[in-house]
Amino acid sequence: MASMVPYRSVFGIRPAVPASWLDAFDDMMDFASSPLANKxxxxxxxxxxxxxxxxxxxxxxNKDDIDVELNEGRLSISVNVEDKEEDKGKNYLQKEFTSYSATRGVYLKDAASEGLTAKYADGVLTVSVPKFVEKKNVTKVAID
Known part of the structure; x- marks a missing residue:
């Protein structure tokens, strides 16, 4: 009788040939959630x-690995992380950390370029972007 618990090995090693199409699907999901798949x-x-x-x-x-820019209403947050650790003499059974970079952006149609602030604490970057306030100079004209 087959077990209801999916096969998971300690070191991520699976049999070369999937036993069923469900095992193949599990393999794809493992890759999708791996640290290399999506940063x-x-x-x-x-x-x-x-x-x-x-x-x-x-x-x-680290705070030094983060870059924040606002360019014509597009706020970009970029991260560039490098693995600075020496691997000489280490015997890893599994190593998932690698160097990577990632960028996320959002368009803020009425973002003002002045007065932006950014704070980084406890792994959360908070960027405050003031809105551009259009000054409307309305002049009442008297009719003769």
Whole structure:
């Protein structure tokens, strides 16, 4: 009788030939969730009336590895992480950390380029982007 628990090995090694199409599907899902498959980070964008608040969740990233830019309404948050650890003399059974870079962007149609602030604490980057306020000079004209 077959087990209801899917096969998972300690070191990510599976048999060369999948026993069923479900095993092949599990292999694809394992790759999709692997650290090499997708390094994009989640972001939240909130409209707070007079400004936007963008939060990027960057757990384990140093502040010096983050770059924030606003260019014509497009806010870009880039991360460039390098593996600086020496691997000489180490006997890894599994090593998942690698160097990577990722960029997320969001278009904020009325973002002002002045007054932006960014804070990074506890793995969360919070960027406050003020909205551009269009000044309307309305002049009442008297009719003769």
């Amino acid at each position: 994009a980070f989640p972001i939240d964008v909130e409209d707070k009336g007079d400004q936007y608040e963008v939060k990027a969740y960057l757990t384990g990233v």
